[in-house]
Amino acid sequence: MLIYCLKMKKPMKHAQLALILVFGMILSLSSVSVAQEGTNGGTNGGTSEPAPSEPVPAPAPIEPVSQPAPATEPLPAAEPKPAIQPVTPICREVPRPQCPIGEEAVPSIDGSSGCVTGYTCQAAGFTPDQGEFPVKPLTPPGKTCPASVTCSEGSSVACRLDSAGICGCDACPVSAERIPQGCRQELDPAGFTRVVCEGTQQCPQLPDIRDAKAMCEQKGGRFNEFFDSRGCRVHDCSFGQSFVATTPQVVPFATTENVLCPSQEEIRKMKIELFDSCKSLGQPLTFKAENGCRIPACGGGGEISQEGPRCSAVAESHRNPEARDQTAQACSSSGGRPFKNFDPQGCPFVDCAREHTDTPSQFCPQDVPPDSYDSCGMKGGELVIKRDQNGCVVFSQCVTKDGYKGSRYVKPIEEIPDETQLLQLAFKLESLKIQLNDLKNQALDIARYWKSHGEEGDANRFELVAAKFDAAQTRVDEAKSILREIVGREQINENDLLEAREEIGKVKGDLKGILYIMLSTDENLKAEIEDDRGGECKENTECFDEAWQFCKSGFTFEPEGSRGPIVTLKGTEEVASGDVRCVLEASITEGRDGPPPEMLRQLGLSYPLSMECKFPLAIDFAREGPSQEQLKTYCSGPMLELMEKFGGPGGNGGPGVPGKCSGDECRNYCPSSAEAAKECLEHLGPYLPPEAKSGLERIASGQGFGPVGPSPEDIQRFNRFERPGEFEGGFQQPGGEFGQPSFPQQRFPPPDQFGQGEFGQPQGFQQFPPPQGFQEPGFPQPGEFEEEFGGGFEEFR
Amino acid sequence: MKKMKLVLLVALIGLVVLGAGCVGQQGDQSTIRSDAEVSERVTDIGEQVSDISNAVEDVDTSLG
Structure with a gap:
């Protein structure tokens, strides 16, 4: 390339030179890349991801000591190779030492060549430096793989060595008498045995609910009955209260900004007061999450007691890798053979076989304890078991669907x-x-x-x-x-x-x-995650919470009801940063409670309005919703643009009259005088729907403006209270005049947000129905107005 | 001369496209070579999740 450049008679232009240089760089980069691929066999060609743990097995697991130990190092070319082996360089032969009983020769492998450089004697089957349990199912290159293994219940299953040098055996069946009633077993081609129990879950017996409710209310608490994370019907009694502050919302789904939590002093006081009350209710004192606060409650005993480990003392101590290491070392030094065993609860611990033996059943567990099957069955779970090529159980886990959200209670x-x-x-x-x-x-x-x-x-x-x-x-x-x-x-x-x-x-x-x-x-x-089956949650927060936890593609949610936006889950996606996010689309179509089409046209937008968000699953979407900052970080699309323009993240609070009103303030300002109405028409005209506009026009022309202010019809026309009766319970802060909302609090517009739609628009631009009790016919008399709305009427005179 | 430049430019574009494709593919490549290895990895992750659960439980207890 350089020669070519030098031979050119005419001086090259900058652009040409740049092109050629780039070309040259690419060529050299390509050659480096090719060279790299060559060195790693093309299996991990320069991925930018941090390297996961090395899959090539090195030191090794639990082969019986007497089993013929073939050379671990790659064989010279002349010798016959095992059936399927990766291509390996020729290595120097290293003699294998004779190790004491209970120990085995563990090879040290050179990372670049894959050759064995030496051996050390270590406790058989245990790799303390990894802090893991002794039985590792990987078979190092060169080790043999038995043709079959005999399972604990007597049958024999086939084993094979695959192209990656890994010995895998078919799953061993569990003997019929071990399987609890109502459960079945499934054998997985990947070598897992599952005992699946459905409909066998047992929930705790509850005391008479009427008594519990009466006692709770007598103590001044709020009684709640619901299904817990296990799907069992439970109840609690909560005290204190959190409030969602009434900050105007501009996002299309509710958030719980400005939550007022009980103070530290209040919590401390309630804790002392409630300790005995909870005891008398037969429940522990806990705290539960409510609107992002922690509220004292008597309840959650079932969930919390489930969390704690129920392992034996030995297994409990062996949760610490160092303790496992010490036990294994002690076992080896006393001539024993350490192995992974399970206590009656199915918790793993390091055990020690005192006498050397070649029979796997004498140095490793061939099955988990019988109680493990029963206890998993009682939870309605699946007991997943895996055995290695010696038939030893190397993995056992009871998996259940419940508990994936974590307990809603925390211990004090x-x-x-x-x-x-x-x-x-x-x-x-x-x-x-x-x-x-x-x-x-x-x-x-x-x-x-x-x-x-x-x-x-x-x-x-x-x-x-x-x-x-x-x-x-x-x-x-x-x-x-x-x-x-x-x-x-x-x-x-x-x-x-x-x-x-x-x-x-x-x-x-x-x-x-x-x-x-x-x-x-x-x-x-399987169907929901793998097949995009989807489903409609409508306004059901519980339904969508579950869909969100698993980012189930195709599930839809209408957090603000049938007139609000629709949220659709689109499944997971790996983003450029290497993180995995749950993709969702929020959209609103014409006819729902969005901004009027005229306004969108002014902004160069049109229906359907939508935005795509790629949220981390750590966001509690269904219950708390994303914050404005999170919306700005993870979303893009016209809907976000609109929010940013009008009161959303970094927005300016909605259209308004400069120096006079903005957003919701205009709701009061515009009809307050003919002059104000004229100003509003001038600045807000393009955003107003025809009816609201005509109301303002009448006020501006003086037609609808009597001696006591604008006529009720014109005010009404501007505010467009057109759907009476839609709000069933009305709304108000506790102690207010309309009582508690009939919808979940966080999904409902707070009182001072009434008249402000999802996009922070003045009431005149929205179609919010009136609260129950709103006196639609007739304009309130001056005294009534002051009493009901806290003044402001006088200035209209 | 013009022809040469053109050829060079086409080659350059081709290489850029090829290079971009290679980079994209490399990012998507797995280090795993067989189904059996997947099974081993799954077992290993399961073991580690159990260990982490224990550690998390310890942190919870230590919070008082």
Whole structure:
């Protein structure tokens, strides 16, 4: 290229030179890329993703010591190779040492060549440096794979070594007597055995609900009855109250900005007062989330007790990788053989086989304890089991659909931790965040594998798993930030700790959800995640919350009713940052409660108005809705543009009369005088629907303006109260004149927002129906006006 | 000379398109090579999720 350039007689123009240089750079980059692909065998050609954990197995698991141990290093070219093996370089032969009983020679493999560089004797089947349980099912390159294994119930299943050098065996069936009544078993081609129980869930017996309600109300509480995360009917008694402040909303779905939570002092006082009350109600004192606040309640005992581990003391201590490591070392040094075992509750722990044996059944569990089948059946779950090529159980997990949202209750703070403890927790959360990020990348890697094999359904499933890891990571980060903020304060606020605990509770839910999505074979979930079956939730928040948790494509939601916008889920998507988001579309069509078409035309927009959002699953969309900042960050489209113009994120509060009124203020200003009406017509005319415009025109011309102000007909015409009776319960803040809303509070326009539509437009531009009790016929007399609306009438005289 | 420039330009555009395609494809590539490996990864993720659940439970308890 350079020679070509030098040979040119005429000096090149800048553009030509630039083109050639770019060409040259691309050529050199391409050659580097090709070279790189060559070195890694083209399997991981320069992906920009952080490398997931190395799939090539290195040291190794639990082969019986007496099993013939073939050379772990790649064989020289002259020797016969195993059936399907990846191409490997020629390596120097390294002698395998003789290890003491209970230990095995674990090879050290050179990362670049894949050659064995040496051996160390380690406890058989245990890899302490990884902090994992001993039994690892991976078969290192060169190791043999048995033709079949004998299952615990006597049958024999086939095993095979695949092209990646991994030995996989068919799933072993569970003996019929172990399967609880009403459950069935499924054998998965991937080697998982599932005992699926449906309709076998047992809910706790509740005391007479009338007694519970009466007792609750006697204590001054609010009685609530509902279905908990397990699907069981439960009740609680809550105290205190949170309020959603009446900030005008301009987003097309409700948000809970400016929530007023009980103060720290109120919480502390209620905690002391309620402790005995809850005891007498037979429920623990807890806190539950309400509008983003934490409200004291007596309830949630079932959910909270479910969360805690019920493992044996040994298994409990072995939750810590260091403790497992120590046990394994102690076992090996005393001549035993450490292995993964399960306690009667099915919790794993490191056990020690004292005598050396070649029979797998004597050094590893061939089945999980019988109680595990029953306890999982009682939860209505699926017990997922996997065995390795020795028939040893290496994985056991009871997955249930319930609990994926996390408990709505949190335990009260009994003793506030000191600063050092809080810092330690913050560091621990940071470490968890890193682990969750690694797992997210691993899930994405699996999704990409299925996508490249045309398995869109499985790809969607693992993209969703990645999205859930992403959500858990965000929440862990949130909890960590809360703790870090607390440290250094003069006084640690208990409410902040409860907030951190609430986030932690949601992480627990995310992790349960991940296991369920990843391991369950539930046909409904499969259809909804994999086949885009979709469904209509209409205004049902519970329905949409579930759809949102799994980002079920095709599910629709109308958060503001049949006249508001429609939200449609579109499934998950990996975005450029490497995160996985849930895609949704919000749209509003003509005829629904959007801005008048004339106004849109003025702005160069038209119906249907829509926007596309790619939200992280950490946003509690169905219950709290996205914040304005989140809308701005994650959404795009004409609907967002409109919101930004009129009161949305960074918006100017809606059209108005400069220096006089803007947005909702114009509702009062415009009909207040003929002069005002003229100004409004001048500035707002293009945005007004014909009827509102004609009302203002009459006022401006003096026709509709009598001695006491504008005529009621003209006011009405401007405000367009056309659909009386639509609001059934009316609305008002507690203690107000119209009583409690009949719709969920957060979905309902607050009182001072009445007359302001979803887009923050003045009432004259909207078609909000009147609250019950609005005196439509006749204009109120001066005294009545003042009494009812708090003054303002006098100025019309 | 003009012909040469044209050829060069076409080659350049072709390379850019090819390069962009390669980059896009590389980003979508998985490091996993077989269904059995997927099964191992799933087991491994399941194990790690259990460990993380335990750690999260510990944090919850330590909050007081």
